[in-house]
Amino acid sequence: MPYQPPFTLTTEILNLVAEISQAVGRLSAEHEYEKLLRLRKVNRIRTVQGSLAIEGNTLSEEQITAMLEGKRVIAPPKEVLEARNAIAAYDAMSQWRPPESKDLLAAHRLLMKGLIDEAGRYRSQGVGVMSGDQVVHMAPQAERVPKLMQELLAWLGNTDSHPLIASCVFHYEFEFIHPFSDGNGRMGRLWQTLILSQWQPVFINIPVESLVYQHQQDYYLAIRSSTAQTDSSPFIAFMLQMIRDAIEEGSQQPSRNGGLNAGLNAGIKLSPLDQAILDHMRTDPTITNAALAEQTGKAISTIERRIKKLKEQKLLKRAGAKKTGHWEVLL
Numbered sequence: 001m002p003y004q005p006p007f008t009l010t011t012e013i014l015n016l017v018a019e020i021s022q023a024v025g026r027l028s029a030e031h032e033y034e035k036l037l038r039l040r041k042v043n044r045i046r047t048v049q050g051s052l053a054i055e056g057n058t059l060s061e062e063q064i065t066a067m068l069e070g071k072r073v074i075a076p077p078k079e080v081l082e083a084r085n086a087i088a089a090y091d092a093m094s095q096w097r098p099p100e101s102k103d104l105l106a107a108h109r110l111l112m113k114g115l116i117d118e119a120g121r122y123r124s125q126g127v128g129v130m131s132g133d134q135v136v137h138m139a140p141q142a143e144r145v146p147k148l149m150q151e152l153l154a155w156l157g158n159t160d161s162h163p164l165i166a167s168c169v170f171h172y173e174f175e176f177i178h179p180f181s182d183g184n185g186r187m188g189r190l191w192q193t194l195i196l197s198q199w200q201p202v203f204i205n206i207p208v209e210s211l212v213y214q215h216q217q218d219y220y221l222a223i224r225s226s227t228a229q230t231d232s233s234p235f236i237a238f239m240l241q242m243i244r245d246a247i248e249e250g251s252q253q254p255s256r257n258g259g260l261n262a263g264l265n266a267g268i269k270l271s272p273l274d275q276a277i278l279d280h281m282r283t284d285p286t287i288t289n290a291a292l293a294e295q296t297g298k299a300i301s302t303i304e305r306r307i308k309k310l311k312e313q314k315l316l317k318r319a320g321a322k323k324t325g326h327w328e329v330l331l
Contacts, residue, residue: 002158003080003151005169007232012299016240020145023247024200043207048086051189054219059083069192078115081209083109089190093204098170098195099157101149107190112183123181137227139178148177158194163199168190168239172232175223192239208239208246214307215242237316248273273298275307278316278329285326 026057045068049061064083073080080292089111093270098104109120120122122145129137140148152173159166179186196203212219222238248271276296280287289307293300310316317328 003155005152005155005173005232006230007165007169009165010233010236011239012238013165013233016237016244017162020164020240020244020247023244024202027202028245041206043210044090044209046207047193048083048090048209050207052082052086052210053213054189054216055082055185057082065329080278081114084288085113085115090193093190093194093197098191098198101153104149104153104187104191107185108180111186111190112180116182117215118181119183120224120241122149122179125181126207127181135317137176137178137224140178144219145179147210149179152177153250161320163195164240164243165236167233168236170195170225171239172226176227196243206243206246208243211242211246212239214309220325237305240297241305245302247304273303274310277303277306277310281316281327282329285328287327 018288045061045064049059049064052059057079059073059075059079059082063075064087066073066078067083088296090105092107092110096107103121104120112119123142125142127139127142129139129255152170157168161169173186174188174191175184180187188211193203194210194308196208217266218238219242222235225234226232274298280292280295284291287295289300289303292298292303307316311318315330317330319328
């Protein structure tokens, strides 16, 4: 019997799929091809920087930009090589097909070239996923990896699941198997982007990895929760929220001064959700997160993430105590 990854389609997941599908349609309609091309470089930089930062790489967006422009970057050689490999891997995505094992191995070979001896080969030893000094996940034995990956890739090539859901399921299952000695996180995020971009090419320009980096503790928590439940629904819901938020941020125009942060900086148009949150707060400075969620039709977790981002961008602050204070909009 063909392998079927365990996952449950909750109401939240189905609603997120509908929201993302609508947002992708609007993005394609509202941004002509030339605008998307201008966004591609900016968002590719954010994608590479975000995915590497999750793994501890300290290179900034400015340094990665300099590398793309052929300039010398003063940084640890290993981190520079990681960035060069990641840039090459994302540039080569159009050559690969998601269900093909040879393409998966070729991508890992390119992504990890010069970084590990087993680049492009499944691991030959056991591996544990660490959180500090604690082992939080023991991956399946190395001898089981080829068969597990064969089953997962076969499922990916034959599933009738929506690409948004299939990409999240694959990402989680890939991280659970942990098929490589290193680079599993980078590869999982790269392959999800590949799956999404073959459904809708606009995903090549959407920096989902950057949003995941901003919420990496929630990313790991979603993986652990899915493992504990033997059901990847918590991870699917988390990643779909990241994808939806990344579409809102990634579709914004770069600032006129040439800044790289396509999002909530000065001179950049706010997303519709961010604008709605600020408008509600101007009207009612004591409004609660629950009320904002009801007014906007979004999940409370989404409202909390957007508020956190607005505060980080100095567009919003909280005055007074948590229960008796009020919001001050600074824009």
